[in-house]
Amino acid sequence: MKVTVGISNRHVHVTKEHLEILFGENYELQVLRPVNQPGQFASVEKVSIETSKSKIDGVRILGPVRPYTQVEVSKTDAIKLGLNPPVRDSGDLKGSEPITIIGPCGKVKIEEGCILATRHIHMTPEERKKLGLEGVSKVNVKIEGEKGGIMKEVHIKSADASYYEMHIDTDDANAFLLTNNDQVEILIGKEYE
């Protein structure tokens, strides 16, 4: 079964409260462009992310605002920043890395919230059922090409409002020479030891 690849560059999710510290009172995120997951969008707004070791500018906020603030980086970014973030699903932030987010109006230091995102595939419950993946939390995905291989530990994220798509970070994309909208294959029912 094929799935289309969407590559996530480093990005930030923010609470309404943190957005107002970063961009000012009653500020609202401006939509730059919708992303494939329903209701979500790349915002016009960018921030810097900083640690005692380094700083990365121009990190886009993904909207809308969320109940938690979260910074998703690649391992390459994390090494530059001197962090060792855990591999986590969105919102699972307990014990993740601290980082400072800097906007034009202020900065927010979060004590936890910087993660490496889990490789994952979005699908509706109906799609999950059709693929025979009910009760299956992780799959293996095969990538063709000169630096091909198999990605394991790809989580299934099932929700009613979903666009069927596999999300990976820039390290996975660059290691496997993948670009946006490439097709890869979910190895359903095949467990490679």
Add this chain to the structure above:
Amino acid sequence: MKVTVGISNRHVHVTKEHLEILFGENYELQVLRPVNQPGQFASVEKVSIETSKSKIDGVRILGPVRPYTQVEVSKTDAIKLGLNPPVRDSGDLKGSEPITIIGPCGKVKIEEGCILATRHIHMTPEERKKLGLEGVSKVNVKIEGEKGGIMKEVHIKSADASYYEMHIDTDDANAFLLTNNDQVEILIGKEYE
């Protein structure tokens, strides 16, 4: 069969002629530290690599001088530099990307020579025989962990003066959360489709 991982950061190999343009007449590379492959070393000398789009400073030269000049980058670096280098074995530079190398005494523009290095495992012909890999040019390698999987297209490089070790670039290392001296498993006799 296990093999130890060695991670190659971006680096440059130079001819004697190019070294003299970059560092001055009769210049010789200084050994910073030997690397595991016999006779090879990380040199004290660093250069910048530049394209019309971007520049990366502090790129180490690996010695000794070679019959060809070659710049090995990751795909992450290549995107920053605006290049699309092919995946190649060392010295196989026909049609690879142009790049400018800048040293303290001069610069060299090579019309080809910038590549993404093939994933590869160094071994002696005796080790190759012992592993049952005579006549086998590529293997699959299994990586454990939270971002584990299987790397395909891992080339066998067999030479008398070899240290048994798998070389990958920083993209592969960071995608699979590997660090230097990690142990991974060659899947001998197992071809995963």
